Amino acid sequence: MNRSFTIFLKLIAVFMIIICLTGCWNRRELDSLSVLVGIGIDKTDEPQKVNVTAQIAIPSKIKTSGNKDESSSSAYWNIQYKAENVFTALRESTFSASRKLYIGQNPIVLFGEDLARDGVQKHIDFFLRDHEARLNEYIVIAKGKAGAILNVKPELEKLPGLNIEKLIDLHYATSKVISARLMDFVSSLASGTTSPVAPMIQVDGASENQKLSMSGTAVFKNDKLTGELDMVQTRGYLWVVDKVKGGLINTKTPNGVICLEILHSKSKMTAKKKEDGSFVIKIAINADINAGNQEEAYNLLLPENISYVENQASDTIKSEIKASLNKAWELKADIFGFGEAIKRKDYKKWESIKDDWDNIFPEIETELEVAVKLRGTGEINKFVQPEPEKREKNNGA
Amino acid sequence: MELEKGKISATHLIFSIGCFIQGSTLLSAFVISVTKQDTWFVVLTGFIISMGTIGIYIALAKMHPHKTIIQMFEAIFGTFIGKIFSILYIFYFLSLAGLNSRDVGNFVVGYIMPETPIIALLIMFVFICSWAVRSGIETMVSYSFLFVVISYIVIIFIFLLLIGEMNFNNFFPAFTLPAIKYVQGTHIVAAIPFSEIVVFLMIVPCLDNQKKVAESFLAGLLIGGITLLAVIIRDIATLGNMISFVTLPSYETVKLIDIAHIITRMEVLYAIELLVLQFFKVSILYYATVLGIAQVFNLRSYKPYILTVGIIIISLSIVVFDSPMENAFWGSTVAPVYSSIFQLLFPGVALITSLIRYIFKGIKVGQS
Numbered sequence: 001m002n003r004s005f006t007i008f009l010k011l012i013a014v015f016m017i018i019i020c021l022t023g024c025w026n027r028r029e030l031d032s033l034s035v036l037v038g039i040g041i042d043k044t045d046e047p048q049k050v051n052v053t054a055q056i057a058i059p060s061k062i063k064t065s066g067n068k069d070e071s072s073s074s075a076y077w078n079i080q081y082k083a084e085n086v087f088t089a090l091r092e093s094t095f096s097a098s099r100k101l102y103i104g105q106n107p108i109v110l111f112g113e114d115l116a117r118d119g120v121q122k123h124i125d126f127f128l129r130d131h132e133a134r135l136n137e138y139i140v141i142a143k144g145k146a147g148a149i150l151n152v153k154p155e156l157e158k159l160p161g162l163n164i165e166k167l168i169d170l171h172y173a174t175s176k177v178i179s180a181r182l183m184d185f186v187s188s189l190a191s192g193t194t195s196p197v198a199p200m201i202q203v204d205g206a207s208e209n210q211k212l213s214m215s216g217t218a219v220f221k222n223d224k225l226t227g228e229l230d231m232v233q234t235r236g237y238l239w240v241v242d243k244v245k246g247g248l249i250n251t252k253t254p255n256g257v258i259c260l261e262i263l264h265s266k267s268k269m270t271a272k273k274k275e276d277g278s279f280v281i282k283i284a285i286n287a288d289i290n291a292g293n294q295e296e297a298y299n300l301l302l303p304e305n306i307s308y309v310e311n312q313a314s315d316t317i318k319s320e321i322k323a324s325l326n327k328a329w330e331l332k333a334d335i336f337g338f339g340e341a342i343k344r345k346d347y348k349k350w351e352s353i354k355d356d357w358d359n360i361f362p363e364i365e366t367e368l369e370v371a372v373k374l375r376g377t378g379e380i381n382k383f384v385q386p387e388p389e390k391r392e393k394n395n396g397a
Numbered sequence: 398m399e400l401e402k403g404k405i406s407a408t409h410l411i412f413s414i415g416c417f418i419q420g421s422t423l424l425s426a427f428v429i430s431v432t433k434q435d436t437w438f439v440v441l442t443g444f445i446i447s448m449g450t451i452g453i454y455i456a457l458a459k460m461h462p463h464k465t466i467i468q469m470f471e472a473i474f475g476t477f478i479g480k481i482f483s484i485l486y487i488f489y490f491l492s493l494a495g496l497n498s499r500d501v502g503n504f505v506v507g508y509i510m511p512e513t514p515i516i517a518l519l520i521m522f523v524f525i526c527s528w529a530v531r532s533g534i535e536t537m538v539s540y541s542f543l544f545v546v547i548s549y550i551v552i553i554f555i556f557l558l559l560i561g562e563m564n565f566n567n568f569f570p571a572f573t574l575p576a577i578k579y580v581q582g583t584h585i586v587a588a589i590p591f592s593e594i595v596v597f598l599m600i601v602p603c604l605d606n607q608k609k610v611a612e613s614f615l616a617g618l619l620i621g622g623i624t625l626l627a628v629i630i631r632d633i634a635t636l637g638n639m640i641s642f643v644t645l646p647s648y649e650t651v652k653l654i655d656i657a658h659i660i661t662r663m664e665v666l667y668a669i670e671l672l673v674l675q676f677f678k679v680s681i682l683y684y685a686t687v688l689g690i691a692q693v694f695n696l697r698s699y700k701p702y703i704l705t706v707g708i709i710i711i712s713l714s715i716v717v718f719d720s721p722m723e724n725a726f727w728g729s730t731v732a733p734v735y736s737s738i739f740q741l742l743f744p745g746v747a748l749i750t751s752l753i754r755y756i757f758k759g760i761k762v763g764q765s
Binding site: 190 | 507508509511521524525528566569570573636637638639642649652653655658
C-alpha cells in the first residue's frame with residue numbers, strides 16, 4: 001500500500017464520519033418545534049381521563065417591536081386535549097398542532113384543585129421520566145381549573161406560563177409564597193413522612209379585568225391535596241424550613257405601628273431526645289431586620305426601644321410559626337420534615353415509630369428560639385418631626 | 398518479539414490510569430443503587446481494598462519486567478495453560494470494551510437522541526477508537542493528561558455552580574443499611590472502576606522506566622479515586638433521596654444547575670466529559686485486546702486485527718444487553734463477581750505460582 005493510497009483511504013474515512021455527523025435523527029429546529037411554556041392538568045368527568053392544557057409559545061409574535069396590529073394578538077396558543085394520561089394527551093395534540101411539543105423549556109406544571117385532591121403522583125411520573133423534562137420545573141396548584149389559569153392574559157409578560165414562573169420567582173419579596181420545584185416535591189414524596197407542599201394560584205376579578213394572584217400553600221398528604229395554609233401560616237412554614245429570604249413584619253410599639261423589613265434569616269431545625277425517649281424539635285431562628293416604615297415617632301436610637309422592637313418582631317415570628325404548626329398538626333401533615341430530623345438524629349428509634357408517625361406528629365413538642373437583630377433604620381434615623389425643644393416653644397407661644 | 402515499539406513515560410502512565418478510572422465515575426449508578434447516601438464511605442473502603450489488588454499487579458510487573466500479562470502467564474504456567482489464561486483475558490478485555498461502548502450508546506440514545514439507532518453511534522465511536530489504537534500507544538496516552546485536566550475543570554466548575562443546591566443533611570442518617578450492603582458496595586467500587594486497571598498490565602512493558610510502576614499505579618488510582626469521591630459527594634448532596642430513583646445521578650445533578658435562569662442547561666458539559674473519557678477508556682481496552690491477540694498467536698504486528706476487533710466490539714455491544722435495565726442489573730450484581738475472577742483470582746494465582754517457582758526451583762523469573 002503506497003503512501004498516497006493510505007492518505008486517500010483516511011480522507012474517505014474522515015468524510016464518511018463528517019457526513020454521518022451532520023444530521024442526526026433527532027434534529028430539532030425551532031421551526032419544527034412548539035415550545036411549551038406551561039402545562040395545566042385538570043380532572044374530567046370521565047374517571048380515567050385527564051384534561052391537559054398545553055400552552056405553546058408562538059415565537060414570531062413574541063418580538064417586542066413590530067406593528068400595532070400584531071401586538072394585539074396573543075403570543076401563545078392554548079391547546080386542550082383529553083386523554084388517559086399527560087403523555088398521551090401531549091402526543092395526541094399533534095392531531096391538531098402541526099409541530100411536536102417540546103417540553104424542555106417548560107417552566108411550570110399546574111394541577112387543578114380537583115385533580116390534586118385525587119392524587120398527583122401518577123401525573124408527575126411522566127415529568128420525571130421524560131428525557132427532555134427537567135427536575136426544576138415549578139409545581140403549582142390552581143384554585144379551580146388549571147386551564148382557566150393559563151387563559152388569563154398577563155399585562156407585563158407576553159406568555160402566561162412565564163408570568164406564573166416570575167410570580168413564583170418573586171416569592172422572596174414577601175416570603176408569603178413558596179416555590180416548589182418538581183425535585184423538592186418528589187423528594188418529599190419519596191421520604192414517606194414529609195408532606196409535599198406547593199404554591200396555590202387563583203384568578204381574581206371579573207371576566208374583563210382578570211388577573212392572577214398567588215394565594216397560600218397547598219398541603220399534600222402523600223400525593224393528595226388535603227388542605228391549605230394561608231399567607232401567615234405559609235411564612236411560618238418558611239421560617240421553619242429556612243427559606244425566608246425577605247418580607248415585612250408589622251409590629252406594634254407604644255407609639256404606632258412600625259414596619260420592619262427582613263434582611264436575611266437563618267434557621268436550624270434539630271431533633272433532641274428527651275430522657276423518656278420522646279423527641280423535641282428545636283427550631284432556632286436568627287433574623288436580621290431593618291426599619292422600613294414608621295407611623296409615629298418612636299426613637300429607634302435608644303437601646304431599650306431597639307430591644308423592645310426586636311422582642312415584638314420575634315413574638316410575631318413565633319406566632320407565625322405557631323400558626324403554621326397548629327395548621328399542620330390539624331392536617332396531620334408533616335410539612336416541615338420533623339420526621340426526617342428525627343431520622344437523622346436516631347435512626348433506630350425512628351424505625352420503630354415511623355409507622356405511627358401520623359399519630360405522633362400532632363403531639364410532638366417543639367422548642368422555639370427566635371433571635372432578631374435590628375440592623376439599621378434606613379436612610380433616616382428618626383421620624384421626621386420638629387425637634388422636641390422647638391415643639392415645646394411652639395406650644396408655649 | 399517487539400510488537401509495540403512505543404515508549405511512554407511514568408507521567409503518562411499516571412494520567413492514563415487516572416483517566417481510565419474517571420471514565421467509570423460518571424456512570425456511578427451501579428453502586429448508588431445499592432448503598433444510597435452512604436456511597437461515599439463505600440468509595441473509601443473500595444479504594445483501600447483495591448490498593449491490595451493493585452499491589453498484586455505491581456508485584457507481578459516487578460517480577461516479570463518487560464512482559465505483558467499475556468506473556469507473564471506463558472512464562473509462569475508454560476505455553477499451553479498460559480495461552481488458555483491469555484485467551485480468557487482477551488475475552489475479558491473485549492467484553493469490557495463492548496460494555497463501555499454500550500454505556501456510551503445507552504447514554505446518547507437514552508438522553509440526547511432517542512430516535513437515533515444505537516448502531517449508528519457505535520460505529521462512529523468505535524471507528525474513532527480504532528483510529529486511536531492504530532496510532533499506537535504513545536499517541537493514545539499522550540492525550541490522557543489533557544483529558545484528566547478537562548474533566549477536573551468540568552467537575553470543579555459544576556461543583557461551584559451547584560453549591561447553592563447542596564444540602565449536607567442528605568448524608569444523614571449515615572450507616573443505617575445492613576452490613577452486607579456495604580460489602581456488596583465495596584465490592585462493586587473495587588471491581589468496576591478501580592481494579593479494571595488490570596488492563597494496564599498490557600501497557601506496563603512500554604514504560605521507559607520500569608522502576609516507576611508502583612508509583613504510577615498508585616498515583617493514577619489516587620487521581621481516579623478523588624474524582625469518584627468528589628462526584629459521589631456532589632451527587633448525594635444535591636439529589637438527596639432522589640438519587641436512588643434516577644438512572645444517571647450525575648446527569649440529573651448537572652441538569653439542576655440554574656443560576657438566575659441564565660446559567661442553566663449545562664448537561665452538555667456532562668455529555669462532553671462522558672464521551673471524552675469513555676473514548677479514552679474504550680481505546681485502552683481495545684488496544685489491550687488487539688495486542689493480546691497478536692501476542693497469543695505470535696504475530697508480527699497487531700495492526701491487521703484492529704478493524705476485525707472493532708467490528709466484534711460493535712456487535713458485542715449491540716447484542717450484550719437488550720436494555721439499560723438489564724445493563725444496570727448486571728452492573729450491580731453479576732459484573733463485580735465476573736470481574737473479580739480476572740482482577741483478583743487469576744493474578745493472585747499467577748503471583749503465588751511465580752513466588753513458589755522462584756523460591757523452590759530457584760528459577761530466575763526476572764530481576765527487579
